[in-house]
Amino acid sequence: MKKTLVLLVSALSISGGAFAQTAAPSAAPAMSAASGADKSARREERVEQRIAYLHQALKITPQQETQWNAFADVMRGNGATMSELFEQRHANKNISALDDMKQYAEIAQAHADGTKKLVDAFQPLYDSMPAEQKKLADVTFREAPPQGGHRSRSSGKKAAPSNDSTVKP
DSSP states (O other): OHHHHHHHHHHHHHHHGGGGOOOOOOSSHHHHHHHHHHHHHHHHHHHHHHHHHHHHHTTOOGGGHHHHHHHHHHHHHHHHHHHHHHHHHHHOOSOOHHHHHHHHHHHHHHHHHHHHHHHHHHHHHHHHSOHHHHHHHHHHHHHSOSSTTOOOTTTOOOOOOOOOOSOOO
C-alpha cells in the first residue's frame, strides 16, 4: 500500500505542486489572463512530461498500452481538475479566511478523489506486469520525488526529471 501511495503522490505532484505557488499581482486583467493561461500550459506540459517519463521508465509494452492509456488519461484529468481549482483560488484575492479555508478543503478533496481514481487506473496495469517489471515500477515510484521533481535531500536518490522552476516546496 505504501508503494501505491508513493506512486499516487508522485503522479499527482505534477498537478498538486501548485499548492506552493503564489500568484504575482498583475498590472492588467489581460496580462493576468495570459499569465493564468501560461501557468495552465506549464502544468499541462509537466503532466505530459511525467507521463512520458513513466512510460519509458516502466518499459510499458505494446500489450500494456490499453491499461497505460487509461492511467495516463486519469493523470491528465487530475491535472486539469487541479489546474482549474488553483486558477479559481488565485483569482479570488479578496475572500474571507473562512472562504479561503473552504477553497483549500475543496482542493484537498479533489486531490484525494484524484488519488483514488489514479489507484483504480493503475491497478490493472500493475497487475498485468511481470514480476521484474513490477519491481521496476516499485523502484521508480519509490525513488520519484513527492513534489515538483526535486530530489529528496536525505536520500540522494536520482529523481524524475522536471522542468518546473516555479514550484519550490
